[in-house]
Amino acid sequence: MFFRLLTAALLTFAATAAQSQDAAAPVQQLLQEQSELIVKSSRRTIEPAIAAVRDSGLPGAQLVLEKWEAREMWVNEETGLFVYAEEVDRDTLRIFDFSTGEQIGEVPDDGWDQIKPNSGIRALLGSALVKFQLSDPDPANRRAALDSLERNGNESHLEVLRESIGDETDPAIKSRKERIERLLTIAYGATTEARTDAMETFRGDLGLDVRARLNPILATSRTAAPSIPDGTNVALQLEPGKDITREDAYDLLIGADLAPPRLTSAAQRQTLQDNIVDGRVGDIPVEALSNPAERDRAYANLIQAGIAQPAATVEQVDEALSAHVFYDAYAEKDPAVTEAAEGLLRSIELRVGLNQFLDLSLDALSLASIYFLAAIGLAITFGVMGVINMAHGEFIMMGAYTGYVVQQIVPNYTVSIILAIPLAFAVTFAAGVAMERLVIRWLYSRPLETLLATFGISIALQQLAKNIFGTQARPLTSPDWLNGQLALNDIVAISNIRVAIFVLALVFLGFFLFLMKKTRLGLETRAVTQNPKMAASMGINPDRVNMMTFGLGSGIAGIAGVAIGLYAQVTSELGQQYIVQSFMTVVVGGVGNIWGTLLGATMIGFLQKGIEWFNPSNTLAAQTYMIVFIIIFIQFRPRGIIALKGRAAGD
Structure with missing residues (x-):
């Protein structure tokens, strides 16, 4: 111890x-x-x-x-x-x-x-530490300090930041320092010239940080006063009844204690009724109160007697409005700064609009490539065979589920997607051939029966998928290199998956052009499309061509299912989300024409995105408007953008 x-x-x-x-x-x-x-x-x-x-x-x-x-x-x-x-x-x-x-x-x-x-x-302590962090030997600490300045930079940081720029050795960090220095100068520069010069360096810049610095400068407050005070930077002078309602203008006066509350007829009447004594109100006989002027006199007498609260009559409201001015004033006191900020914001808004249009176009192009992949197989089968295959969407669904099953077996997502594409083609090709051999070959030239039969098969395939995989959505995970997005700037960006689908659509476009123009199957398909009876007389087997063509179209739908499943949840109803657009794409483009299908998919993709841009809160309305437009379009072009030539000659 x-x-x-x-x-x-x-x-x-x-x-x-x-x-x-x-x-x-x-x-x-x-x-x-x-x-x-x-x-x-x-x-x-x-x-x-x-x-x-x-x-x-x-x-x-x-x-x-x-x-x-x-x-x-x-x-x-x-x-x-x-x-x-x-x-x-x-x-x-x-x-x-x-x-x-x-x-x-x-x-x-x-x-x-x-x-x-x-x-x-x-x-405040974190803000003070920025001075030391900006010169820290560790680049990560310097970047963290710049992150802090972007969020909470203030006037005290401006000189510290300027001092650190000259000693900066990392070009990327130095560029960020210079940008943040100019942003802080816009808000806290010592002179008007320094602030406006800093703004000029950002003309047309799309960065959100620039607009964030301009918004406080251009912020306004609405005010009422007997006259505009000296030194006020007025954004807009308002005229009651034109630029601002009379009611709102008078509310501004009340809020500034420049006028008494407005006297409504109901409030005046109730006050007068509550103060009737011996047939008189405020020394005015009750029978005289039918006259508005006498009512006002009676109410004024009640106010003078301390019985009623002071309130403005209609005439007093008019006098108060005419005796005061109403205006929006900038929080920034320097007119030169606000003028420069407005000019800079206009230049930015112009570029923002152009880039929003570009971003919308990329979205539309991406959607068009998805519709093209979904419809390309249908275009071939519908064009060559004239079969309205309502189960085409279920082949898309089967392809997506094939990709999901492959990923359960092969955990490497890149390898599994590479394996899933040919396997999905094989599965749906086989399913398409089986469907053509067992059902459709017996229903040629019977379109109503074909439609009903394929619709029934569609329902059966959906139920089969539910029985096997359940009703819960299944993920089809994309590889890491497909995650993220390709960003051109703060406005224009597109996900890597959509870029991959666009490339896949171009690959299939090239594949089909080669298939139809350079191979025997393509030659036979075109012959059967043009005139099946003449093709048969020349030794071509129309049944075999129909079988191979239907299987090919179904196989392409399976590959489209893998692609679509990478960004959409895989469910038994997946195909139903694309079957309507697929048929619209084929009909609008021109039945059986690959270029027509491409144009139809592009038209529908841009149309849908355009309608959604005008009405972003209601996608169902966008779908409805699009269908109405397509109905009107086919009234004028019933055979599509590029009409198929030939099959009618054989009918």
Whole structure:
């Protein structure tokens, strides 16, 4: 027990001796000078103390701010010594010197108070630390400081940031520093010329940070006054009844205590009724109150007697409106700055509009490529065979589920997608051939029966998918290299998956052009399309061509299902979401024509995105308007954009 007490006494003595040396350090002297503000800190009073530490240039200044922000700074109640400390246990502190960062010793926590800054003070401390972080040797710390400036930069950071630019060695970080410096100059520049010159450097810039800096400058407040005060930067002077309703204008007067509340007829009538005494109200006979002027006199008498609250009549409202001015005033007092900001914002809005159009066009092109993939197989089967295949959407669904099953077996997403594409083609090709051999071949030239039969098959395939996979949506996960997006700027961006689908659509366009123009199957398909009887007389087997063509179209639908499943949830109803658009694409483009299908998909994609842009909150309305447009379109072009030539000759 004796040795334990002796050890504690020696540690306390050693710590006390070290504390006396620490008290002589310059950073400690600075803290002593600011002690009252630090110990009794508040968000409103602490800034001078923080600024004194930040701008002192002393070696321990950064450490003080860091430990202060982290709530690790302590002060001795008796000596006023500031240290930073770790809690060894409930009763002991391990204290450190701010000037050297070295351990002073371990002491009992009796007589030591922890400095606990609130969230507001910690925000100020974090802001002050930016000065040191901007020159930190670690680039990650410098980037973190710039992130902080982008969110919470203020006037105090401007000079600090400027000083750090010249010594910056990283070109990317230096570019960010220069941009943030110009943004801060827009808000806090010392002169009008400096602020407007900084704005000119951002002309046409699409960055959201620029608009964020301009919005406070162009913010306005609506005001009523007897006259416009000198020095007011007026954005717009308002005329009651034209630029602002008379009611709203008078409400501004009431809010500014420039006029009494408005007297409504109902309120006046109720007040008069409540104060009828011996057949009179305010010395006016009740029978005279049918006259509006007498009612006003009676109410005025009640006000004079202190019975009614003062309120404005219609005539008084008119007088008050004519006697005051109404205007929108900028928060920014300098007209030259607001004028420059408005010019910059107009240039930005022009470029924003152009880029929004480009972004919308990319979305429409992406949607068109999806519709093209979904419809390309249908275009061939419908064009060659004249079969209205209502189960085409289910082949898309089968392809998506094939991709899902492959991913359960092959966990590598890149490999699984590569395997899923040919496997989905094989599965849906086989299903298409089986459907053609078992059902459709018996229903040629009977379109109504074909439609009903394929619709029944569609329902059966959906139910089969539900029985196998359940009703829960299944994910078809894209590889990592397909995640993210291709961003041209803050406005124009498109996901990598959509880019991949667009490329896949181009690949299939090239494949079909090669197939139809350069292969025997393509030659036979075109012959059967033009005139099946003549093709049969030349030795071509129309049944075989029909079977292969139907299988090919179904196989393409399976590949489309894999592509669509990468960004859409795979369910048994997946195909139903695309079957209507697929038929519209084929009909609008021209039955059986690959170029017509491409044009039809493009037209429908752009049309749908355009309608959604005008009415973004109601996609169902967009679908309805699109169908109405297609109905009108086929009244004028019943055979589509590019009409098929030939099959009618054989009918």
